[in-house]
Structures are given as C-alpha cells and as structure tokens.
Amino acid sequence: MPAFIGRRKRGAILSYFKLFLSFVAIVMAANIALSVAMYKSAERHSVRLVQTSTAEALGQISYSTNFMFEAAKMTLIQLYANPSVLKLMNQADLSELEMASLLNQVGSVHLNLPFLNSIYIYNRRAGHMYFDGKAYAADDFPDRDIVRRLREGGIANLRPIARAIPAPEGYASSSPSLEQTDAVYSFVFYDSSSSPIANAIVLNVSQQWLQHTIESMDPRVSGNTLVVDSAGQIVVGNAEYGYLSGARADERIAPILAAEAPAGHFIRTTEGRKELVTYVSSPLPDWKYIRFTPYAAIAGTFKQLVVWTWVIFGIVTVLSVLAALYISRFVYGLFNRKIRELETRHDREKNSDFSKKQQFLRLLASRELEEEVLRQRLARYQIAFRLELGFMTVVFKIDRYAAYCRQYTQADRELLAYGIMNVSSELAAPYAVHEAVDLGNGYLALLLNLDVQDSEAVAIRLERLAADIQDKVASYLGQSLSAALGEGVEELTDIPSSIARCFEALEYTLYEGPRALLHVSRIEAIKKKEYDLPEEAVKALIAALFEGDGEAMRRQCGVLVESTRGHAAASVQTMVLRLAMALKEGLQPYRALADEMNYGPFLELAGRIAELETLEELSERLHMLMARLLDVARRSQQAMQKYERYSEILQEVRAYVEADYANPNLSPDLIAQRFELSAKYLRTLYLKASGESLGESITRYRLERAKALLEGDGLTVQEAAERSGFVNVNYFYTLFKKYNGITPNEFRNRSVMKSR
Template structure:
C-alpha cells in the first residue's frame, strides 16, 4: 500500500513509466508480428518459385512430347501403306507381312512409342505394330471395340490414359493418341489409328522430381480436361471435390495462369500449386503438406513469442529503472521544495502530487518576480563587461598583457587562472538551422542561459571556468586550473554529463570541440581557432560527439583536396552500369577519404564528387533517347545543407535510386514502342504465309531470340501465337461477313496447312470453321 501511495503522488513518474512501457510493448509486438508475416510470405513465395520450376519442367516435357506425337502420328496417318491397312480389304499373307514389318519398324524407331493399333472398320479387325500380343489378345480387342463404341469417350489428337492389359503384361499403362477421318466427333464403325505412347518419357521426370522433394512429402498429379486425375503410374486418382472446384475457380480468375493456394484435404492443410499445360488442356498439380513446409516457421513463431515475452519482462524491469533515473532530478527538486517549507499557502492536510507542487512553486516565483520593482541593472552591466573582455581574449589574446588580464580578473571576478594549464572548449547546438527556425527569441535566450549555467556548474566542480555565448548556437568555455596529465579523460566525462543533462531537460543535442591545452594566455586565440576547426569535424563524427584536438590533429595537417582518380572512375562506372552495390561501396570509400581531409577542403571534395556524378550522367545522356533529368542546382543546395557526411552519402544514394528509376521507366517506354510496332506490322501483313518472328526481327535489325523473349514477357504469348490469334480473328470476320469457301478464307488470312488450320481453329473456338459458319447463320 505504501508503494502504491508513493506512485500515486508522483504523476510525472507515472507518465514516464507508462509511456516507456507502452512504447516497448507496442514496438515488440509490431516487430514480432511484422517479422512473422514477412517470414511466412517469404517462405510461401520461395516454395512457389521452387514448385513452378518443377511444374515448368513437366509442362515442357509434355509440350515437347505432344508436338512430336502430333507430327509422327499425322505422318503415319497419311502413309499409303497405313491407309491400306485402315480402309482396305483383307490383306494376303505376303502383303500383310510387308506392311506389318514397316509398322513394326516405325514403332521401334521412336523410343517413346509403345505400340500402334489400327482398327479397320471394313473388316472389323485390328492390326498392331510393336507389340504383337495386343493383336492376338482377345480380351484386349474386345476392350478396344467397347471403347470405340462409346464416341463420347473417344478424343481426337489428345493423349488419354489407357490400360492395355495382356497376359504377358497385366500392368500395361500407356497414353493413347487417336486419329480418325471425321473432323467432328468419332462415329462408331469408323476406322481409327491409335498410337500408344510410353508414359515413362514424361512421368519418369515426375518420379525423379518427387524423389528430390521427399523432404516435403509432396506429390504431383495430372488433371485431364474432363476433370479426371491420374498419377505418375497412370492409375486413376480420386480427386477431392473441393480441390477440383478451387482449381477451376482459380483458373477462371487467372485466365489459364499458374496459381498457388492452401486448402484442407482429408483433415490436413495442403499447399497446392498448379500449372495449366500448353498441350492437351491438362493441369499439373503439386500437393504438399502445409505443416511440413511451414513447420520450421511455426517453431520459429513459438520461439519468437517466448523471446518476446522474455524481452518484454526484462524491458519492464529496465523501464522502471530508467523511469526512476529520469525522475531523479524532479524528485530532488520536489524534495528541496518540501524541505524548504513547501509551497507557500499549501494545506498540509491535502497532499499534492509532484506536478502540482512544481506548478504552484513556479507560479509563486512569477508573482515574486512581478512584485520586485527595482531590477538589478548593475549586475546586467557587469555581465556585459565580462562577456566583452572574454570575447576580446578569444579574438586577440596576444594584445592583452599579463598585467591587464590580472586586472580584469580582479575587477570583474573572472574565474580564470592564467598561470595554470588552460583549454578552450566549444559547445555547439546540433541541427542549428532547424532550431533557429522553430525556437522563438525568448526560447533561444532561455536555452543559452541554461546551457552555460549547466556547463559552468558541472565543470566548476573540479576546475576554474568561464563561459561566453557567441550566438548562432556556439558557447565557448575557457577552462583553467588543472594538471594536463589525465585531464583529457576527465574533461570528456564532464562534457558527456553536460550533453546528457541538456538533452534530458531541454531536448537539445550538443556537440563539443576541445582545443589543444596551452600554458600561456597569449595562445588562447590560437587554441580557440583550432577548436573551431575541430568542431568542423562534426560533419564526420555526427551529432552528440565530443571531438578532441588530438583526434583530428593529423587531418588538420592534411592539405590535399583532390579525390582519388580510381574512386572517381569506379563511381562513374557504377552509375553508368546501374550497379547499386558498386556505387554504395565506392561512395562509402570516397566519404571515408573526405573524413581525413582538412575541414576547409571537405565541402570542396563533396562538390568534386557531385561534379563527377554530373559528368557521368551527362555522358550517359549523349546516347539516350530520353535523357536522365536532374536539377543539379537544387541537388547541390540540398547536399551542402546536410550536417554530416553520412547524410550527404544518403542524398547521393537517393540520387542514384532516382536515376535507376528513370532508366527503368525509359526502358519500359522503349519496349512499349517496340511491341506496338510489332503488333502493327503483324496486323498489316498477317495475310503473308511467310510472316514469322525471324522476319520481324530482321526488319527491326534485332535478335529474334531477344525480340521473342521481350514480347512473351510483356504480352504473355509468343509472336507466333499472336500471329495465329490475329489470323483467327480475321478468319472469323470473313466467315461471318462473306460467302467465301473455308479454303479461300484460310489462304486469305495466311494459313497454308489445312490440317493445322482446322486444328488451331477448333482449339480456339471448339468447332470447325464450317460448323462455326453454320451456327452463326442459324442463330
């Protein structure tokens, strides 16, 4: 109860403690939450990138296999010998042996082909190449007849998983690729060519990739266009309805692009990555247990929460200690007021808190001041004379004799010992430009009075000292009466105490420059001049620094101001190449070099760096269509207004980032002009059958690979695919608005291969050109 009562009367302590505690709590909580969210996002993106590499490899294999099968199957379908086996009368033994040999040879020459089955509807019989067991397997031929009797199951020019079980091989799973004469759906009783493809060429990659990723315990599935799923062994897989629905919805929103989402399947959360293939309208799906992937992150989260809680408890203890430390001066002041009798007129039966005591004491002092009718003009005059004499000593100490100095000390009470070791120290307000703009004249006088009083009180505990306000935030301390040995460390501690007190009470930041120790008052002006030069190194050490003459003595003797040519050259090269790391490293070395110069040459060196940057940008602009724009006058002004070399370096880094942004925007504009030119060229020449990426790149005098890569990255489809899209769009227009034949329309829009034209049209619109025209006429 006594503890609570003590805290209740100390409102200022309560506010300090509450502010620090809330700040610590908020900072720790936000930091932990931000780190966890960022880590989760990073892990998810990294896993997505890894999965996309796997799925892209599988997609590439499927696409390559599909193109090879398309070509090989079509060539086989139009072969005269195969046509005889598909549509002709029964073959005699010799003729069948020759054609069978040719068929077997074709199968054996393609390593990815398992077998070929020819169904001759005329004789209702089968021929098989590459695997004779298929031809004479009664159960298998019955299975094929049943399959062909169901036209809704038969897909033309697509890979379909199929099991060809024979006595010799009961686990014979293949992809079947079927071709038949009709451009529409398969009609039962029609001849058909069935090319059976070994699945190993594609799915061995899936198996290997699954083996590589065993740490993630994931698996890959393939979903066909009809929604059925199968794995690497071609066996049907039961597909969760929620997974199928989510993939369908995601694909609809993303317009056929890959995607990533999480879903609970079978009571376990899974990370699902999917990619639509370029061939056969399949979708490759990767399933990985979410807890396995993010297990380490979950453990990290638990550890972070535990550490955060520990840090929070430790911070609370520390905040109590710091709060009491900061409250110390207020506690002492309130204690002195109470010891001296408290506030006049205070009711002892009604205890007041600390803020109320201070407020009433301050008001009482104002009342006493206003009641004082006779100001002490003599004391003010004395202070002016003391300041005049001290300024004269600092300006030209050699003009003041020892006798004159002793007389000034005796008449004006100067706290100086001219026969001892002496030092001149300068206390300077940091960020004075901002301070000068925000503080009123009354506040500036108050702060100057406070700084000098605090400095005199701290230093006079051990030494004799005088202070003088030289305006513009500079306060000079003349210290005497000390032994040089060990003095540097002691005066450094005193200055740190002064800086801490002023910052705690007045929120002012001070820097200190300590001049060299001297023994004769005649050297005071020189010591003051050197202290001013020492203070200039605040640009190197930053605010709240204590800079002694011994720390920078060697630099004051360095009169070099030319920058190292090698560093200037590397800075220009980094700007031209856009190498951020090289620019940052070189700029850092340049500013480190500047920090070793004489203070008179530091800003000159900064301007030399700016000139080197300006020259590099100018050389870049001579070859650019859109020159980089920089307001150099404004930049120079901003650079010289910075108070530290680190701030100047950051200003140059901001300039570098702006230059990079302008270059990226310029490159994007040039690429957009390039893409618009390509599109316009295609629109004007789509009727040319020889229109191709190579021709367009030759016209632009650019590499076809480079043009194709840029176009694909920007538009999402290759130049060849874009040409096909334009031609198909004009095909539809001619079918709808003219009565030209399909062959004439095909040739007018630039297609030369009828089979390829029909395939592309059907893939795009789902029907043949004739069906499309008929549907438009009817409806």
C-alpha cells in the first residue's frame, strides 16, 4: 500500500476492515455459542428423547390398565343387572333346586372379558359364596382372604385389589391346595354401605393381562418396568421386585411415591449404576408406572451427538468466514452508496423546509382550509398548483404494516417513507404537477394537479402510474404497496373527501391481496350490493363438522369467505357474525357442542379483519375456529353416538304424544309402559336429550293444539280444553295463562281481531 493515502480513502478502508472483522466476530461468536449450547444440551437432549419415549410407553400401559379396569367394571355392572345374580346375592332361603337353576343361568351368561380368572357371588345372610356353578359355605371357601375382607368391610367399591388367590382349578377337590396361587386384581361390587358387606360380586382378573401389555410394548425393556400402588405395594413386578412385595422404603421407589407431580423423571446412581428413572401416574387406580433405563443406553447417542457437533462447527466456521468476506464487501459498497445518496437528498430537502411542507400537505389532505390561507401556504412552500385545473388523488398503503413496524425502527420507517415519496415524485413528474405526502400509519398520498374533464383517459394514465410506482418501490426498496385511485375533483378543498374515499377503498385490499390497485368509482358500486349468507354452505360446514371431515370444512370456509367477494367490506364482518349465530343454532341438538360454541372468538375475528391482508388468511383463521369445534366434536363423539342411539326412541315418544295428546290419562308413566321402559329412565333420557321434561313437553303440545282449536270457529273454551286432553277447565285456564301470558278468551279475541 502506498505510504501516502488520502484521509477519506484510509477511513473507507478502515471502515471496510472493521465491517469485515465485525462480521467475522459475529459469525465466530454465534458459532461458538451455538456449538457450546449444542454440546451442553446434547446430554439433556438424549435424556429427554429417551424420557419422552419412555413416558409415552408408560402412558400407553396406563391407558391399557384403565381400559382393563373399565372393562371389569362394565362386566360387574352387566352381572349385577342379571336377575339370577341378584337373587343369589340377596335371598337366603333358596332351595337347592332353585339355587342350582340360578347358578346354571349365571353360568350361561357370556362375558367378553379377556384374562378373566374367576367370579364369586357373596351372600352374607345365606352364608354362601357362589363360584363356578357351586355354592360354598363362606367359612369353607378356599379364598380365605376375600372372605375376611368382605366380613371386615372397608373395601372400596369397583377399585382393583392386587392379590394372590388359590388357583380356582383346585376348588372342586375335597381338600383344595392353597400352595398353587394365581396373581389377580380383584374388583368388588356391592350396593350398600353396611359393614360387614351384606352381598357382593367379586371379579378376579388375571395379572397376566397387564404383564402381556408391558411385554408387547418393548420386550427388551419390559424387565425394567414395574407398577406400584399408592401404598408402595408392587402390583406388577420383575426379577428384582416380586409381586405384592412392599417397596415404600426402597430408595429407588420412595421418592416417586412422595412426589406430588403426576409424572416426571430423575437420574440417580444406585450401587454404582447410573440410571434414568421415569414414572407416570394413573389417577383411576392410583398406581404409578415406573421404568428404570440404564444410563449406558443413553450415553451412546450422546457421544454421537458430540462428534457431529464438532464436525458441524468446523464446517460452518470455514463457510461463515468466507461468506463474511464476500458479504462485508458487498454490504459496505451498497450501504456506502445509498447512505451518500440519502444524506445528500435529506440535507437538500431539510434545507428547503421539507418537514413543514409535509405538515401543510397533511393538513390539506385531512380538512378544508380557507382559500386565502391556501394561497398563502402554496406560495410559501413553492407548490405550483394551478387552481383553475382539477385534482386527482392516489393513496398508497404499505402492505402487512404490522410486520413492517416490527421489522423497522421509527427512524428507518421515516427514511423508507421518504424513499417511497421520492420514487413516486420522480415517476409522476411527466404526468402533472404533483406533491407527495406521508399521511402516517403506513399511508402515503400523491396529489396531482391536472385537467380532469376527460376523467376516463386520466384514470387510465393514473392506473399506469400507480402500477409503475408499485413496481419500482418493490424493486428498489423491497416494499409492497397497495393503491387506491380517487375520482377527479374540481376544487382543492375537495381533496380531503377524495382522500377519505381512497382510505375507504383501501379496505377492499382484503379481496385483492397485497399490491392491489383499486378504483374508488368501482368501490362505490360494490358498496351498494346487499350480502346474503349462503345457507347451503353453512349447512355443508355443519355437516362436515359432524362427519369430522377437516378438508371439507376447509373448503366450505373458503366458499363462505369467497361469497363476500363483490360486496361491501362490512359484509366480511357480517358473514363471520351470522356464521357464528348459524352455528350456535345448528349445534343446539348436540348440547356438548352447543355449550362449547361461543361468540367470543368470532367477535374477535370480526373485530380484527382490518389486520388481514387476503381472503385466504381470513379463510384460514375461520378454519382454525372450526377446527377447535372439530376437536370438541371428536371428544364428544361418544356422547353424540349415545344421543343418536336414543333419538329413535325419543322420536317415537314425540309421535305417540302427538297422536294421543287428547287422552286425559296420557302421562310419562303411560308412555313408559307403552314402550316397555322404566318411567324414571324415560324421564331422565328425555330430559337429557331435549332439555325439557317429558311432562312439560306433553303440556306444551296440548296447549299448542288448544291454541289451534281456539283460532277456529264454533268451539267453546271448555270444548277446546277437553279435546286437548284437559279435564279440569280451571286448570287449563291457569296453564294457558302461565305459558302464553294471556287467558284463552283473550287469545281468541286477539285471533278474531287479526282475522278481520
């Protein structure tokens, strides 16, 4: 390098060198920080992967346990509903013939429960324990443990009890062997709170069910898995922990029993062995599912991650330094040129009182000013408008303004706005005398002073100008603009109203998307069209929701959104709100969904439509709201299926009421007898499905029929009451006024007045 270098050139080289070093330092710091973070997190990541997969496997085992217990409960309830079982449980004076017949009937019941070990039926009054078609004296029954528990009481109803019982195959012998035992979970069902228990059904499920479930998950680690109840007793053991052994004091298991969290993991060292202990709780049986994972199984993955971390660090460092060399040279040259240009322009405009001129132009665009004030300000700021000509306005809006504000600081936004106005002014110069003004909040306006007599030709030229401005701003400044072309105005004082209409037109960018080019005249015609919500699309959307078809829901959301195209911008809000009301009404038969449906999210979406840029974004937001309802529908599927099973019965009940309402004896008890159902069960079913009691439904239908009879001619109030099923006319008067707010005579008089 020559010894003599100009000061500016030395400063430029130094700036470039500093920029290069800054890039290298940033890249190196980022790489080191990333590598250290990856190194530090490698072990945690490996542990997390193993722990997550282990927790999922334990969760599946917990789910299988819950399923087993629910199946056992349903089997007990099925047995309890059997009349033969009820007689064996409660009657103490059965003859041997009756007893044999009942046991034979119980033995013929088909129970679809895998791994079923045995079933006992206990009757304390009779002193019997029934098993396998035989009656045993309770004192002589081989399973002494269950007899003791039943006599002592305190057994939780329908809760599993881990036990070891004598093998049922030996019960039939005169001296059954008590050494051969089966590991079971016993479920006891009884319907009284007395202690000792008066009668009960005992269901023994083999422990092999849960053992097979654990082995099927992953046979390689099944030996490291065990299940412990809340008392610290092993209910599923392994080679190290025997079945029914106590583990509350065990140093590996005690922390898990004392933990308050339902699931978790920790690392501990036992006898020189480091291991990952993962546990998951199941609230239904209050059991904890535990797996011990040797740390050696995790270390292999960890070492591999460390090696890859160093390899990636080396490659990224070399590439980053090379990239920094190129980028620093490019960025320096680009910024140096742009900064010089902008500094020069900024200084020139600043010297010409640019900011005050902008304030005046914003005032001119927002409100009417007196003519004398206008002339003075135009002369002061050297604005060469010819007032005998007309004016046209073009308003630009920066697309995705919220993201734009997050990306740039206030100073950067002011500089970009200046750049946009400069591009607009350069392109508009050949067209007319003009001024560009920053209106704030992402809006900029171009005021053109020209002859507006031939408005159509002017509109074509301005459309070409606006499109050129959009292209150049996107190319030079990387910003997307939407534009609204105003109509020609005769006076300068009409500019505020023209600007306001342009603002209103820009609300319709939602239909066109970013870089829209809108005409105020066309928007005025669109605003006059009335919007009707497409009911068929709403019905199809609700049908797709019930069918669980997410893609069909997405399509129908798109249809609803597209239906607003060509209508006023307010129709979008109207569509969202009316859709919410239609959904609420359409979901009423399904109370679980109707309760989840609320207007809040739809109101929020309707209030934030101005933040959206395209109809596709609105369609996606709408689909997200519907997806939430779909999740609720899937969770409520069982309840909905139950409702559908009962709907046919309810329809028959309604049809029966409509056919026999004139019968004074019609009542819920009579209807229950007709359909061979319990009256209590029918009342409960009807109330859950319809939200109204069956008695109220009968009364309401009779009153509707009475109203129809009163609207006709020739019947007295008493005759109308009797034909509607009411025997007591005074009671009819009372009910009629309660439900309708007026007496039958007043209702008839009003009907006569309306008919005239």
